[in-house]
Every structure is written in C-alpha cells, then in structure tokens.
Amino acid sequence: MDILTWTYILVGLSFALYIGIAIYTRASSTKEFYTAGGGVSPLANGMATAADWMSAASFISMAGIIAFSGYDGSVYLMGWTGGYVLLALLLAPYLRKFGKFTVPDFVGDRYYSNQAKVVAVFCALFISFTYVAGQMRGVGIVFSRYLEVDINTGVIIGMAIVFFYAVLGGMKGITYTQVAQYCVLIFAFMVPAIFVSIQLTGNFLPQLGLGGTVEGGEYLLDKLDGVLGDLGFAEYTSGRKPMIDIFAITLALMVGTAGLPHVIVRFFTVPRVKDARLSAGYALVFIAILYTTAPAVAAFGIYNAIDTVAGKSVDQLPQWVSNWQQTNLIAVDDKNANGVVDYTPNPETNELNIDKDIMVLAAPEIAKLPNWVVGLVAAGGMAAALSTAAGLLLVISTSVSRDLFRTFVPSMTEKTELIIARVSAAGAVLVAGYFGVNPPGFVAEVVAFAFGLAAASFFPVIIMGIFSTRMNKEGAIAGMIAGLTITLGYIIYFKFIHPESNSSEHWWFGISPEGFGSVGMAVNFVSCFIVSKFTPPPPQKVQDMIQEIRIPRGAGSAHDH
Amino acid sequence: MEDKKQRMKAYWRRNIKIVLTLVAIWFIVSFGFGILLVEPLNAFRLGGFKLGFWFAQQGSIFSFVILIFIYVYKMNRLDEEFDVNEK
Numbered sequence: 052m053d054i055l056t057w058t059y060i061l062v063g064l065s066f067a068l069y070i071g072i073a074i075y076t077r078a079s080s081t082k083e084f085y086t087a088g089g090g091v092s093p094l095a096n097g098m099a100t101a102a103d104w105m106s107a108a109s110f111i112s113m114a115g116i117i118a119f120s121g122y123d124g125s126v127y128l129m130g131w132t133g134g135y136v137l138l139a140l141l142l143a144p145y146l147r148k149f150g151k152f153t154v155p156d157f158v159g160d161r162y163y164s165n166q167a168k169v170v171a172v173f174c175a176l177f178i179s180f181t182y183v184a185g186q187m188r189g190v191g192i193v194f195s196r197y198l199e200v201d202i203n204t205g206v207i208i209g210m211a212i213v214f215f216y217a218v219l220g221g222m223k224g225i226t227y228t229q230v231a232q233y234c235v236l237i238f239a240f241m242v243p244a245i246f247v248s249i250q251l252t253g254n255f256l257p258q259l260g261l262g263g264t265v266e267g268g269e270y271l272l273d274k275l276d277g278v279l280g281d282l283g284f285a286e287y288t289s290g291r292k293p294m295i296d297i298f299a300i301t302l303a304l305m306v307g308t309a310g311l312p313h314v315i316v317r318f319f320t321v322p323r324v325k326d327a328r329l330s331a332g333y334a335l336v337f338i339a340i341l342y343t344t345a346p347a348v349a350a351f352g353i354y355n356a357i358d359t360v361a362g363k364s365v366d367q368l369p370q371w372v373s374n375w376q377q378t379n380l381i382a383v384d385d386k387n388a389n390g391v392v393d394y395t396p397n398p399e400t401n402e403l404n405i406d407k408d409i410m411v412l413a414a415p416e417i418a419k420l421p422n423w424v425v426g427l428v429a430a431g432g433m434a435a436a437l438s439t440a441a442g443l444l445l446v447i448s449t450s451v452s453r454d455l456f457r458t459f460v461p462s463m464t465e466k467t468e469l470i471i472a473r474v475s476a477a478g479a480v481l482v483a484g485y486f487g488v489n490p491p492g493f494v495a496e497v498v499a500f501a502f503g504l505a506a507a508s509f510f511p512v513i514i515m516g517i518f519s520t521r522m523n524k525e526g527a528i529a530g531m532i533a534g535l536t537i538t539l540g541y542i543i544y545f546k547f548i549h550p551e552s553n554s555s556e557h558w559w560f561g562i563s564p565e566g567f568g569s570v571g572m573a574v575n576f577v578s579c580f581i582v583s584k585f586t587p588p589p590p591q592k593v594q595d596m597i598q599e600i601r602i603p604r605g606a607g608s609a610h611d612h
Numbered sequence: 613m614e615d616k617k618q619r620m621k622a623y624w625r626r627n628i629k630i631v632l633t634l635v636a637i638w639f640i641v642s643f644g645f646g647i648l649l650v651e652p653l654n655a656f657r658l659g660g661f662k663l664g665f666w667f668a669q670q671g672s673i674f675s676f677v678i679l680i681f682i683y684v685y686k687m688n689r690l691d692e693e694f695d696v697n698e699k
Contacts, residue, residue: 117669122650125668129642132673136638139680140631144687258670262660270660288665290650298647305642323698325688332680339673346669601624604696 057426058197065235065430066212069437072231073216073224081465084221084472085152085449091226091320097333099229100317102236104131104308104338107189107436109345110236115407117349121287124349126300130502132335132342133301134308137510139331142309143318145517147327148600152319153446154312154509155454161516162524163593165458170531172454174508175312175446180482182313182501183443187487190436196378196412197429206487209437214480217441217448218473225441226320232434237340239431242424243414244344247351250418257347265354275354282361283396287350293555299566306572307502310510313442316449324603352410355417361394361403368392371416380406380413444483448476500542503568507534511575517601520594522579525586530579538571623694630686634679641667641675 078084091099109131117124149157155175159168187206190213194205216224244257252263252271265271275287285291308314317334318327359369365385375381382404383392394403411432415424452472457463463471508531515522515530542564545553555561562570588594645653646668653664661670691697 122665122668125646128669129646129672132676133638133642136634136676136679140634140683261670262658262666264660272660272662272665288654288662294647298643301643301647325684325691325698328680328684328687332677332684335677335680339677343670343673598620601627602620602696603691603698605698 052422054422054425055199057423058429059426061423061426061430062197062433065231065434068231069212069216069228072227073220076224076227077219078221078223078469081453081469081472083223084469085453086316086319087221087223087226089320090322093321093326093330094333095226095230096317096321096326096330098233098337099226099320100314100330100334101337101341102229102233102434102438103225103317103442104314104334104439105236105341105435106186106439107193107432108185109341110240110432110435111189111193111408111411114345114348114352115410117346118353118410119405119407120291121285122290123292123297124346126297126304128342128346130301130304131308132338133305135331135335135338137305137309138314138318139328139335141514141517142315143327143331144324144603145600146315146513147318147321148324148603150319152316153449153454154315154513155450157516158509158512158527159454159458160596161593162512162527163590164524164528167524167528167531168454168458170528171509171512172450174504174531174535175450175454178501178505178508179312179443179446179450180479180486181504182311183440183447183479183483184486186436186440186443187483190433190440191487193429193432193436197426197432203488206484209433209440210480210484210487213437213440213444214477217444217480218476221472221476222316222320222445225438225445228441229438232438233337236431236434236438237337239427239434240341240348240411241344242427243411243418243420244348244351246420246424247355247414247418248347251351251354257344257351261347261350271350271354275350278354278357282357282394287353293561295561296555296558296563296566299562299569301566303503303506303566303568303572306506306510307504307568310505310508310513311502312450312505312509313446316446317442348410348414352414352417356405356409357394359417360392363392365390365392369417371413374416375409375413380409440483444476444479447479448472451475451478500538500564500568503538503542503565503571504535506568507538507571507575511572511579515576515579517597520597521583521588523583523586523589526579526581526583529582530575533578534571534575537574538568541567541570619694623690623696626690626694627687630683630690634683638676638679642672646672 082088113127116127146157151157155168155171158171159165187209190209191202191206194200194208195202216228245255248254248257248260251265252260254260254263261271263271265274272288279287290297318330321327321330360372372381384402386402392403393400395401415428449472452468452475456471457468511534512527512531545564645664650664650668654662656663658666
C-alpha cells in the first residue's frame with residue numbers, strides 16, 4: 052500500500068479510538084469536568100501529563116532545532132524537563148493538598164482577594180490563548196502535510212475533533228484520551244529512531260547510539276564536529292550563544308514549565324498528595340523517553356543529511372530528497388552550476404536548504420522503512436498537537452466558568468456552571484481555530500514567550516504563597532503585575548517596536564527576549580518581597596490555611612468550597 | 613496542642629532540608645555541569661560523548677528523573693515518621 056493510504060488508515064484508527072474513549076468517559080459533574088473527579092491513578096496521570104505537555108513542536112520540530120544548533124539546543128532539552136523537578140518538589144504536593152480546581156482558585160484564596168484572582172485569571176487566559184493558537188496552527192500543518200489537504204481544512208478538521216472530546220468529556224475525557232495519545236506518539240517517535248540508530252551505529256538504544264561509533268569506527272559526535280568544521284560551520288558539541296543567554300533561557304523555560312496552568316492543573320486529578328509527587332515522577336519518565344531520544348534523532352538526521360546530500364553530485368541524490376523537495380522542506384539549488392551540492396554557512400553560496408521539521412518527518416524514508424511507519428509518524432504528530440490543544444482549551448473554559456462566573460455569581464447551580472464551562476470550551480475552540488486559520492504573524496514567536504510570561508507571573512506568587520506565611524495580597528498583586536509588565540515590555544520592544552535592534556549588543560546583560568522571563572521572575576520576587584514588608588500581614592485564617600496545606604494528611608478529593 | 617505545633621514545625625524543617633538538598637543537586641547537574649562548567653568538563657570523555665555535552669543533552673535529564681523518585685521515597689518516609697501520611 053502507498054504512504055497516503057497507510058496514513059489515512061492509521062490516522063483514522065487513532066481518531067476513532069480517541070472519540071470512543073471520549074464517549075465512554077464523558078463528564079457528568081463539574082468535578083469530573085474540571086479534575087476528572089480526582090480519581091486518576093498516578094501512572095495514568097503521568098502519561099496524560101506527558102501527552103498534554105509534549106506538543107507538535109516537541110514531536111516534530113525540536114529534533115530539527117537541535118540538529119541545526121547543536122549544543123545550544125540543550126536549552127530546550129534541559130528547560131522543558133527540569134521544570135518537573137520544581138513542580139514535584141515545590142508546587143504539586145501543596146497545590147494538591149489545597150484541593151481546589153484551578154491556579155487562580157489558589158491565588159484568590161491564598162491572597163484572600165478577588166483582585167488577585169482576576170489578575171491571575173488574566174495571566175492564565177493570556178498564556179493559554181497564545182499557546183493554543185500556535186497549537187491549532189500546528190494541527191493544521193500536520194494535517195496538510197500528511198493528508199494532502201490545505202492548512203485551513205486541516206485546522207477545521209482538528210477543531211472538530213478537539214471540540215468533540217474536550218467539550219463533551221471535560222478533564223475526564225481529556226485525561227483518558229491523552230493516555231491513548233501518549234502511547235501513539237511515543238511509539239511513533241521511537242520506532243524510526245530505533246531503526247535509524249541500528250543502521251547508523253549498530254546500537255539498539257538511540258540514547259547510546261548518540262555516543263556510539265559510525266562506519267569507519269569513529270565516534271558519531273566527533274565525526275560530526277569534524278565534518279561541520281570542514282564545511283565552515285561551528286562544531287556540533289560547542290556553544291554559539293553567549294553563556295549568560297543559555298543560562299537565562301534554560302531558567303525561563305524551566306520555571307515557565309512549572310508555572311503553566313495546564314500543567315499544574317493535571318496534579319489536581321490524583322487522589323492523594325503522595326500520588327501528586329509520584330505522578331510528577333512518572334510524567335517526567337514518560338517525557339524523558341522522548342527528550343533523551345530527540346538529541347539522538349537530531350545528530351543522526353544532520354549526519355545523514357550531510358553524508359548523503361552535501362558535496363554529492365546533483366543528479367545522483369537519494370529518492371527521499373526529491374520526495375521532500377515537493378513540499379519545500381528541502382531545497383537544492385546548484386547556484387554555481389558545478390553539478391555538486393555545496394553546503395556552506397554563507398547564504399550567498401549555500402546550495403542546500405533543509406527545514407528543521409524534516410529530521411523527524413523524513414526519518415522513516417531516509418532509513419528506508421516500510422510505508423506504514425510514515426503513516427504512524429503522522430498519527431503521532433497529530434496525537435501530540437491534539438492532546439496539548441485539548442489541555443489548554445480546558446484551562447480556558449475553566450477560567451471562564453469557574454474563576455470568573457462562579458466568583459461573581461456564587462449562587463449559580465452546578466448544572467448551569469457545567470453548561471457555561473462547555474459553552475466557553477466551545478467558544479475557546481472557535482477562537483483558537485480562528486487564529487489557526489488566520490495566524491497573526493507573531494503567533495510562532497509568541498508561543499515561546501508564553502513560558503517567559505508564566506515564569507514572570509505565576510511561579511513566584513505560588514512559591515511565596517506556600518513557603519512564606521508572611522506574603523500578603525499587596526505583595527502578590529504587585530509582584531505579578533511588575534513581573535508581567537517588565538517581561539511583556541521587553542518582548543514587545545525587541546520583537547515588535549524595534550525588531551532591528553534585537554541583537555546581543557542592545558540586550559540588557561546580553562539576555563535575549565526568550566530568556567527574559569528569568570529577569571521578570573526575579574523582579575516579581577523582589578517586588579512582592581518589598582511591598583509585603585510595608586503592608587500588613589495576611590489574616591490569621593490564611594496563615595492557618597498555609598500550615599494546613601503543608602501537611603499531607605486529610606487531602607481528600609478536590610472539593611468545591 | 614503546643615506539642616503538635618512543635619512537631620509540625622520540625623516536620624516542615626525536615627521537609628525544607630530535603631527539598632533544598634535536591635534543588636541544589638538539580639542546579640548543579642543542569643546549570644552547573646551542563647552550562648557553567650561545560651567547557652572544562654568537555655575535556656573529559658564518557659565513551660563517545662564529551663562529558664559537558666553529555667550532561668547538557670542527556671545526563672541532566674536522567675538526573676532529574678532520579679531526583680524526583682528520591683524525593684518521593686524520602687517524603688513518604690518522613691510522612692510516616694511524623695504520622696502525617698495519608699491512608
């Protein structure tokens with residue numbers, strides 16, 4: 052069977068599975084809609100968290116980004132895993148003990164103020180919308196690439212699927228669908244990686260293959276360093292960005308991960324505090340399987356591309372190059388007409404352009420794997436994009452129905468609240484779909500900044516809320532506003548007002564806008580500390596509550612007031 | 613009552629100690645070995661890897677996983693010791 056048939060079969064089967072699960076596990080109460088009833092096992096929650104977390108960007112683009120940036124790509128590897136240590140140690144157990152449904156819930160109760168809650172809702176909506184817009188676009192791109200429909204049709208199909216199971220199933224439906232999506236995406240990522248690793252290095256595990264030897268007995272990484280060096284590129288294993296920027300970006304991504312509302316909310320779904328801790332551990336195991344394979348896929352991909360294309364005769368290129376030339380993911384242009392593909396760092400003379408996404412997408416063909424593997428990778432990419440989009444949409448709908456409506460209309464019945472939650476989930480799907488079809492030029496840029504904003508707004512106030520009994524509402528509000536404003540201001544200045552001056556000599560301390568969330572976080576910490584010193588301490592009731600959340604016993608399931 | 617308060621204070625202090633130790637290791641394996649000390653460590657090798665590069669792309673992630681499971685183990689023991697564990 053040809054690739055397209057296999058893709059339709061595998062993608063169709065996976066969608067049928069997700070929809071079946073959604074119908075079987077649909078939510079019937081607000082508790083099930085918000086936190087899956089609080090009865091998810093730590094292992095299932097770990098898997099769901101991993102699928103929720105790993106987006107189309109992790110699945111398709113990350114390996115390619117690492118392939119072209121070498122050591123510098125480590126910021127994503129460390130940044131998008133290290134945050135789970137902070138989550139497990141500093142946030143998840145305490146928020147689970149607190150036992151409400153959302154991050155703004157915690158901020159509102161801990162800082163005894165609806166003002167603080169509204170600021171938190173604003174931050175959560177802002178972060179989630181920027182993130183989900185990028186995901187919907189990702190869904191569209193994956194669809195169009197594999198099913199040969201145009202991107203907009205792809206976005207609409209994606210919207211219909213997410214609409215169905217997020218609106219119907221709420222957190223309960225999403226959780227069990229995400230478990231299935233994790234299995235699909237990890238299988239799809241690992242199969243080609245293992246085969247390429249065996250072909251290139253003889254090692255079954257890609258993680259070991261990365262440190263293995265290639266044909267001729269030389270170590271893969273040493274050979275890459277040498278080959279890239281000969282072509283005039285920087286060495287694969289050494290850094291190109293300044294160290295301070297690497298440091299700042301990694302920190303912003305880690306702290307941002309720990310502050311993302313759609314990740315935090317997953318830890319409300321397990322029964323006990325000790326399950327929340329364990330669940331964070333499982334989540335990171337499931338994430339680490341992909342994240343330790345990705346650098347291997349990256350190195351294999353760039354090695355294969357250089358080995359089979361660069362410096363080769365133009366009319367003797369392998370079959371996969373001409374296949375992917377049609378999608379413009381790889382472009383060969385023999386500018387000097389010498390009949391050879393020259394690969395150089397100089398854009399004037401370079402004749403080979405490779406899109407980063409090809410490292411994952413074309414891997415099965417480069418490794419000459421059967422057609423069904425290509426279809427499998429397609430189903431995996433869609434699982435990654437859909438699971439993340441659904442998690443984000445749930446945060447948006449919860450913020451609207453619970454944090455806004457419930458706060459200001461406390462007399463509302465549960466049935467009404469559930470209807471509002473579903474209507475706002477539906478509304479969020481439509482808005483996200485609109486941005487997917489008409490992407491504002493800055494969406495791709497903004498997604499990366501969602502992390503910086505989460506780092507600069509939520510992380511410090513949640514940490515202070517747990518570890519300091521003295522932190523009060525004045526401090527928290529000042530901190531969130533100061534952190535968010537300075538980070539947003541810095542990003543807007545360099546990305547939109549003066550993009551021409553967006554280079555290291557103009558940056559403060561040499562920190563790029565991507566890494567500025569770290570500075571925003573520090574500003575948040577300092578301002579909330581100073582403001583709280585000059586304002587009254589929180590009431591006794593709140594101080595008692597803080598003591599209460601520090602002790603695991605008596606967590607019970609997530610409760611409603 | 614006063615006694616219970618003292619015990620909870622002691623529990624919290626022990627908890628903070630565990631957390632701080634593990635966060636320190638978290639910082640050392642990632643920001644320390646993977647970023648700040650990456651160049652000196654690259655002088656050493658781990659099979660086909662330069663050591664600093666290995667920490668940045670693999671070692672730090674393995675360490676993160678281990679750190680969380682150590683935390684789970686230590687906290688479960690601490691909760692039992694202070695009788696605040698969940699049934």
